[in-house]
Amino acid sequence: MARRALGVVEDALVECCSPLAQEALSAEEAHAMALVYAALADPVRLRLLSLVASVDEICSCNLEGPLAKSQPTVSHHTRILAEAGLIVGQKRGRWMWWSVVPDRLKAAAAFLQP
Secondary structure (H helix, E strand, O other): OOOOOOOOOOOOHHHHOOOOOOOOOOOOHHHHHHHHHHOOOOHHHHHHHHHOOOOOOEHHHHHHHHHHHHHHHHHHHHHHHHOOOOOOEEEEEOOEEEEEEHHHHHHHHHHHHO
């Protein structure tokens, strides 16, 4: 298989494209944003987040059926989303009730806006 040579990008081409952010991220901001995007990189977590975001709050017990996942699997995925700051939970009895963190979702979306 032939290798393609990497060409030099012309300055005019680079100048026409707007950057993703107005200024470079600090190391802490980059780490926090990486946690968010890593959490969103899993199809089960994307689906779970959409279920949580579709209501004001939802019990973990109501996530098992729609996701077709066991309670330990749901707990694993909600923990990752919570660690990324995308959802917050409140324990009531033996179940966790989850709600989305709107500002965190807005920040993740705003980072990708040109």
